Amino acid sequence: MSLYTSHNPVFATFSFYAALLIIKTLFVAFLTGWTRFRKHAFQNPEDCNKMNRGKVKIDEDVERVRRAHLNDLENILPFLSLALLYIGTDPNLGTAKFLFRTFTAARFSHTFVYAVVVTPQPARALSYIVGQLVNLYLIYAILTSYASSL
């Protein structure tokens, strides 16, 4: 039986947390747009008009949200590929759930301390590192499972 089916609880759990992680990333995209309107700071002349009183300018609040967004892309998108391939190694359900939940919590925390309520370090560094440790473990599990495929 294929492991990539909703009958496999590891796949079902991954689908659920992947959707949570992506809606969190979309929230950061919406936050960027909202901050642009709030600070009247846009990137294109055609985005500025009298109603939004927009100017083409760089605003530090907008840039902060954009950095949080880019960091999501750098970390969450690789996680989605890694976790999908990890499912194919037929992992223990408890281990997989622990990894998916830890990564999700770390990335929600990362967004919160970076772009919602700016928090002193090491709040963001720790969130980042926990997420990357999950990614490194997934890489390790995949490489050792398929080492003979080199």
Place this chain on the structure above:
Amino acid sequence: MSLYTSHNPVFATFSFYAALLIIKTLFVAFLTGWTRFRKHAFQNPEDCNKMNRGKVKIDEDVERVRRAHLNDLENILPFLSLALLYIGTDPNLGTAKFLFRTFTAARFSHTFVYAVVVTPQPARALSYIVGQLVNLYLIYAILTSYASSL
């Protein structure tokens, strides 16, 4: 039977539109390079030589194409993951085709009005929103299918 097989028309349709979306994104990457040569604007000293008359400088035409490219990464890459997981929920073929085609049309339109022929708003805003609404629907479908996996 697994849903992730070319015999499943939802999977086949997804594969086709995913390839279209990615070739569109690669086109924007090539457009960036072409605009760099046309405007002699590069990012690295080693890219500049007498033949291309290049300088390390920022050019607004190049930046516009790069913003279109980054927007593709922010929207198309999450869509690819979401649509793949959505297939696992065994959706209706007609609904899935409608969603995949709508998203593809929205992103082709987004690139055209942003980076090919600069078009007044709300052309780009509408293209963006239609794509994001498809992503939100996919997230909703996945979360409700796997709600018991929390």
Place this chain on the structure above:
Amino acid sequence: MSLYTSHNPVFATFSFYAALLIIKTLFVAFLTGWTRFRKHAFQNPEDCNKMNRGKVKIDEDVERVRRAHLNDLENILPFLSLALLYIGTDPNLGTAKFLFRTFTAARFSHTFVYAVVVTPQPARALSYIVGQLVNLYLIYAILTSYASSL
């Protein structure tokens, strides 16, 4: 039988090279952080303290590593989706191995000549083009396999 299983050597090979490509991308992320500390150049006020003698400033060495990282995201993430869908077309194992290895070698080379030992062109251009040719071939294979799904 599903093609998305560790018993399919094409899938096993893909999993292995995908993990290699992602650990290479994570290495570039760590290199960015390391260069920030080495050059005392950070993006956020809360990242600067007496111990790291950091300032919020733009440093060309950091920017170079960041460009290498962004280029990875633009090329490797689409490859991961394309290669995954290509597996569903039941390709020849030898062809698939050749494509996965070529892409992996091209991207390791790209990172090396861009961000580790800065190398004159056309070293980086060739690495980039070889990777993109693999992506274009994968798109071609997927589109022709599923052409009837339009």
